[in-house]
Amino acid sequence: MRRFRFLAATAAAGLMLTATACAPSSQGGDEGGDGETLRIGIKFDQPGLGFRAGNADPEGFDTDVARYVASELGFPEDKIEWVQTPSANRENALENGEVDMILATYSITDERKERVDFAGPYFVAGQDLLVRSDENAIKGPEDLNGKNLCSVTGSTSAQKIKDEYAEGVNLVEQAGYAECVTILEAGQVDAVTTDDIILAGLAAADANKGKFKVVGNAFTEERYGVGLPKGSDKCADINAAIEKMKEDGKWQEALDTATEGTGYEPDAELNDNAEMESCS
Amino acid sequence: MGELLSQYDVLGAFWMNIKLTVLAAVGSFVIGLVLALCRISPIGSLQKFGAAYVNIVRNTPLTIIMVIGVLGVWSQLQVQLSSDFDFNFFLYAVACLSLYHASFVCEAIRSGVNTVPLGQAEAARAIGLPFMDAARLVILPQALRGAVTPLGNTLIALTKNSTVAAAASVAEVSGMMKTMMEFRPDVMVFIFCIVALGFCLIVIPIGICTTWLSDRLAVAR
Numbered sequence: 001m002r003r004f005r006f007l008a009a010t011a012a013a014g015l016m017l018t019a020t021a022c023a024p025s026s027q028g029g030d031e032g033g034d035g036e037t038l039r040i041g042i043k044f045d046q047p048g049l050g051f052r053a054g055n056a057d058p059e060g061f062d063t064d065v066a067r068y069v070a071s072e073l074g075f076p077e078d079k080i081e082w083v084q085t086p087s088a089n090r091e092n093a094l095e096n097g098e099v100d101m102i103l104a105t106y107s108i109t110d111e112r113k114e115r116v117d118f119a120g121p122y123f124v125a126g127q128d129l130l131v132r133s134d135e136n137a138i139k140g141p142e143d144l145n146g147k148n149l150c151s152v153t154g155s156t157s158a159q160k161i162k163d164e165y166a167e168g169v170n171l172v173e174q175a176g177y178a179e180c181v182t183i184l185e186a187g188q189v190d191a192v193t194t195d196d197i198i199l200a201g202l203a204a205a206d207a208n209k210g211k212f213k214v215v216g217n218a219f220t221e222e223r224y225g226v227g228l229p230k231g232s233d234k235c236a237d238i239n240a241a242i243e244k245m246k247e248d249g250k251w252q253e254a255l256d257t258a259t260e261g262t263g264y265e266p267d268a269e270l271n272d273n274a275e276m277e278s279c280s
Numbered sequence: 281m282g283e284l285l286s287q288y289d290v291l292g293a294f295w296m297n298i299k300l301t302v303l304a305a306v307g308s309f310v311i312g313l314v315l316a317l318c319r320i321s322p323i324g325s326l327q328k329f330g331a332a333y334v335n336i337v338r339n340t341p342l343t344i345i346m347v348i349g350v351l352g353v354w355s356q357l358q359v360q361l362s363s364d365f366d367f368n369f370f371l372y373a374v375a376c377l378s379l380y381h382a383s384f385v386c387e388a389i390r391s392g393v394n395t396v397p398l399g400q401a402e403a404a405r406a407i408g409l410p411f412m413d414a415a416r417l418v419i420l421p422q423a424l425r426g427a428v429t430p431l432g433n434t435l436i437a438l439t440k441n442s443t444v445a446a447a448a449s450v451a452e453v454s455g456m457m458k459t460m461m462e463f464r465p466d467v468m469v470f471i472f473c474i475v476a477l478g479f480c481l482i483v484i485p486i487g488i489c490t491t492w493l494s495d496r497l498a499v500a501r
Contacts, residue, residue: 172449
């Protein structure tokens, strides 16, 4: 009899634990009871695009677009919950419902579309090179033979240069672009490569002002989209918000702030004619 | 799935991890043995050096050691270990792995030394052997046989820690996994399973060998 009671107590305790464990996740869903929030996934470590120091308001072009889109969807800034979504985690975060949308230098690709939906693109970037500001010999990826090039582990941008433009380039992979920029400044590599707007954001960061420049000879096309969970109903509204942001000049304003002082100009033709995703 | 494997050289990446592991195992064993000798030697300054090395290095995360190597020594101090660009990073990774695991090897050997009864050392001294001869002929042969299991554990840890070499720009399997996950999120679980399975295939035989060797080599007392 005593053992029986013990079992019952354990079972009850177990039930309670499971019940409390479930509670927060159901609250965090779409219907959030008191004051619905919009959870937006961004990068926290990319100056100029998505950057957050401690608990400060995140800043950068991605976050400015996110704020505009959110307000168009009816969420003022204090209803936005910022969530960090590193590159490798973006699809999972959308599928598991940790975020409602992602604006984190997220290029639209067919492989990704198998797991997530995209609205946008809100920006068309291209792969480019960042060099020291006194560097004049490197004008494009073809000039990299015999030079050292840095990129981030898990991106293929450097390998692409080696395969398609300069076979004799030496590749260094680092954990983040900040490390690459450190090595670039120290002189052990001659260039850093990734999307031009990311490079411009790095060059515009306070600590790097005047030290680096973007070559300005983009050689790929990366369409940054707004990542959404499969079957989301927000896609068309987000596309409309992006169109509106471009028309009323806020888009250009945000871009200028993010890349101030680097002389970086996005490819106007590609960005003006960017075809929006169909939202099927 | 075959298409994924032809696009990314997973086997080559695993081979890189194995090369790192083997070379770092040799390197860390040599350094660790020297450290263990320092720690059991009768000379106070050597004992302190050994203890200081072990305590500092063992408590520093491996990633930090790797970053100090590449961002500090290579990038800022511009020290080249090899004129070949890629091989230079490989050597940095092997050096960092060796220096880090040497502290664990040292402690593993020292635990082996503790299995040797004190009478053995006293007998060695009684017949007039100086410290190095006593260590080489009497203590270490028995200590190493007693240290097979902890050394095996260190080797297993080293195998998995070889993935940290990604921080030193070595094209090994964890970096490749990151690349594959970034560009093929549609098969992310499959990618993860391949890498996990690969490590199991490498590590489980090491574990079996360790157990077998430690039984076989144990000193019967």
